[in-house]
Amino acid sequence: MTWVPGAQGSPYGVHNLPYGVFRQGDRPARIGVRIGDLLLDLDAAEAAGLVLAGGALRAPTLNPFLALGRPQWSAVRSRITHLLTDAGHRAAVEPLLLPLAEVELVMPFEVGDYVDFYSSEHHATNVGRIFRPDDEPLLPNWRHLPIGYHGRAGTVVVSDTPVIRPSGQRATPDGPVFGPSTRLDIEAEVGFVVGVPSAPGAPVPVDRFADHVFGIVLVNDWSARDLQAWEYRPLGPFLAKSFATSVSPWVVPLDALADAWVPAPEQNPPVLPYLRDVPHLGLDLRLEVDWNGTVVSRPPFAGMYWTAAQQLAHLTVNGASVRTGDLYASGTISGPDRSETGSFLELTWGGAEPVGLDAGVKRTFLEDGDTVTISATAPGPDGITVGLGEVRGTIVPAGAPPR
Structure with missing residues (x-):
């Protein structure tokens, strides 16, 4: 069960966690993951050491993260799930949650072929x-x-x-x-x-x-x-x-x-x-x-x-x-x-x-x-x-x- 307000029972709860790329104001594009009607800033989360992906989550597109492979995908997903369900992490994570209404979603990955x-x-x-x-x-x-x-x-x-x-x-x-x-x-x-x-x-x-x-x-x-x-x-x-x-x-x-x-x-x-x-x-x-x-x-x-x-x-x-x-x-x-x-x-x-x-x-x-x-x-x-x-x-x- 997630501690994130409004996310329990949502189609975008911790069982989902889709990835996207967003802009906020004049800041560069960065990666996020959706939870309910909020977005967890993964750039900030990795910068704070809350999630580790070798810097791939600090890129302006998903491509570096996509290239890591399934073991790393699963490990990051497990860690994000833990952060969003363990109330002990709420104080550190909650400031990194942004309302979707306040961000602009952009192309999430660079298309190859x-x-x-x-x-x-x-x-x-x-x-x-x-x-x-x-x-x-x-x-x-x-x-x-x-x-x-x-x-x-x-x-x-x-x-x-x-x-x-x-x-x-x-x-x-x-x-x-x-x-x-x-x-x-x-x-x-x-x-x-x-x-x-x-x-x-x-x-x-x-x-x-x-x-x-x-x-x-x-x-x-x-x-x-x-x-x-x-x-x-x-x-x-x-x-x-x-x-x-x-x-x-x-x-x-x-x-x-x-x-x-x-x-x-x-x-x-x-x-x-x-x-x-x-x-x-x-x-x-x-x-x-x-x-x-x-x-x-x-x-x-x-x-x-x-x-x-x-x-x-x-x-x-x-x-x-x-x-x-x-x-x-x-x-x-x-x-x-x-x-x-x-x-x-x-x-x-x-x-x-x-x-x-x-x-x-x-x-x-x-x-x-x-x-x-x-x-x-x-x-x-x-x-x-x-x-x-x-x-x-x-x-x-x-x-x-x-x-």
């Missing part, structure tokens, strides 16, 4: 039916390997960063035209943050997932569907995705999700040996998509066909290495029902069926000024909820066209 997968069978089937109505919705390789693409790490931004409407080419009956996207969409996803790097030429086996991955963030992979439809054959996403990817400011450690692992969907046909994860487990994460104040969807992560361990194994099986700060995302999370879809492309079935928001407003795709918030929770110990935070973005108009 960014890879996005395509691992929901329901989403892939829906998109196939919308984009290729005369073909089989799933391509022949889909159930044999986790499909993915390399994204643009430089445009991964923290929640609440405005999203500028992208411009590009789109097809018309009279040929391609250039201009702002008219079918701007979201993709509700979960991202996995790599801590310990791997060596070039050394694949990461499925059973070494937890040795390399520190924790998770929520992801909104903003997507311009009209640009995507014109450009994606034969090489896949490019300008339709590269303009912005938003992530939540809290990195929730895998240690906080110990009670969220559940059996993953059966894979048929059987996968190749390097992809066989035994036990075959996914995470019971429950997402919620809010569009201008109206909850329009609740995507279930537990139904993802490909697991995070399989994604990491496939990402590295050719000898590609991962680095500290690498981010790989799950791909859009969709369930079997329309109310469980993780994109507006599916929710409105390609724009043919508008969705109703508050005050009688109807939407198909995003308009300037729209705000989308994706939040999520997971089951924790003894029936307690683990809060995963939220990722939010507001669409602002496109900039001037290039000369």
Whole structure:
């Protein structure tokens, strides 16, 4: 039981302890950990000798701490838990607790490489039916390997960063035209943050997932569907995705999700040996998509066909290495029902069926000024909820066209 006021029973109690990076006033960015609606200043805690991490917690980004590895991650987590539950430490620790309302949360880690997968069978089937109505919705390789693409790490931004409407080419009956996207969409996803790097030429086996991955963030992979439809054959996403990817400011450690692992969907046909994860487990994460104040969807992560361990194994099986700060995302999370879809492309079935928001407003795709918030929770110990935070973005108009 924690002595921190208001934290007992919170989704952000001592069973969670997500990490973030914050600014306060004119001071440089520093690392903190959330407890209830407060933030423990870990820079100050390590400076005072309350937590020891070789100075990694005194950095302006999580990367040095992420690189330390699981034994150190667990030791620091254990020490923070002790500080926040043993009343004997209250006098020393309480002055280092800051109200979240008084700080600015910033990007928690420096992104190395960014890879996005395509691992929901329901989403892939829906998109196939919308984009290729005369073909089989799933391509022949889909159930044999986790499909993915390399994204643009430089445009991964923290929640609440405005999203500028992208411009590009789109097809018309009279040929391609250039201009702002008219079918701007979201993709509700979960991202996995790599801590310990791997060596070039050394694949990461499925059973070494937890040795390399520190924790998770929520992801909104903003997507311009009209640009995507014109450009994606034969090489896949490019300008339709590269303009912005938003992530939540809290990195929730895998240690906080110990009670969220559940059996993953059966894979048929059987996968190749390097992809066989035994036990075959996914995470019971429950997402919620809010569009201008109206909850329009609740995507279930537990139904993802490909697991995070399989994604990491496939990402590295050719000898590609991962680095500290690498981010790989799950791909859009969709369930079997329309109310469980993780994109507006599916929710409105390609724009043919508008969705109703508050005050009688109807939407198909995003308009300037729209705000989308994706939040999520997971089951924790003894029936307690683990809060995963939220990722939010507001669409602002496109900039001037290039000369």
